Amino acid sequence: MNASRLLLGSFLFALASAASAATACAPTIDKPWVRSAPPGAKSLAGYLVLRNGCDAPVTVVDVESLDFGMPMIHRTVEEGGVSRMRPAGxxxxxxxxxxxxxxxxxxxxxxxxxxxLADGDVARVRLVLADGRRVFAEFPVRRAAP
Known part of the structure; x- marks a missing residue:
């Protein structure tokens, strides 16, 4: 009976270690900031560098924030000589x-x-990964890039 418990315990430990190793590595957010806007502005833009130091690719699928009712990820594209914002996917x-x-x-x-949000404030933002994990950062509000 002790041998079967030992085997079961070893198996569960190995399984938990493998699961932990798979989720231990996470991308990091560097140089986050939000461009300040005039009082009453309905939208602000945020910038960052997302680094993936892991051995596997990561996929960003969404963005969340406690400070904004509708955060999104956009890409600026030129269409017919006009710059437009489009969802990044x-x-x-x-x-x-x-x-x-x-x-x-x-x-x-x-x-x-x-x-x-004025210069010097901090916006709380997190990126949502395809596997359900979230990567959080505080984004200082600034007039210009750091």
């Missing part, structure tokens, strides 16, 4: 790769602020 970051959210390109569109 799913974004895959390869192992060892990075994804840059920059003015004029990929960015967070932070709509419907739930509180006034």
């Amino acid at each position: 799913k974004l895959e970051v390869p192992p060892g790769g990075e994804l840059r959210f920059e003015p004029g390109g990929l960015h967070l569109m932070l709509m419907r602020p739930l509180r006034p």
Whole structure:
């Protein structure tokens, strides 16, 4: 009986270790910031660098925030000589790769602020990964890129 318990315990430990190893590595958010806007603005833009130091690709599928009623991920594209914002869709970051959210390109569109945000404030934002994990960062509100 003790041998079967030992085998079962070893199996469960190995299973838990494998699951932990699979989720232990997570991408990181570097250089986060939100561009400040005039009081009463209905949307702000957020920027960051998402780095994937893991051995497997990660896919960003959404964005969430306690400070905005409708956060989205957009990409600026040129259509017929006019710049337009379009939903970015799913974004895959390869192992060892990075994804840059920059003015004029990929960015967070932070709509419907739930509180006034001025220079020096911090917005709370998290990216949602395809596997359900979330990557959180505090985004300082600034007039210009750091």
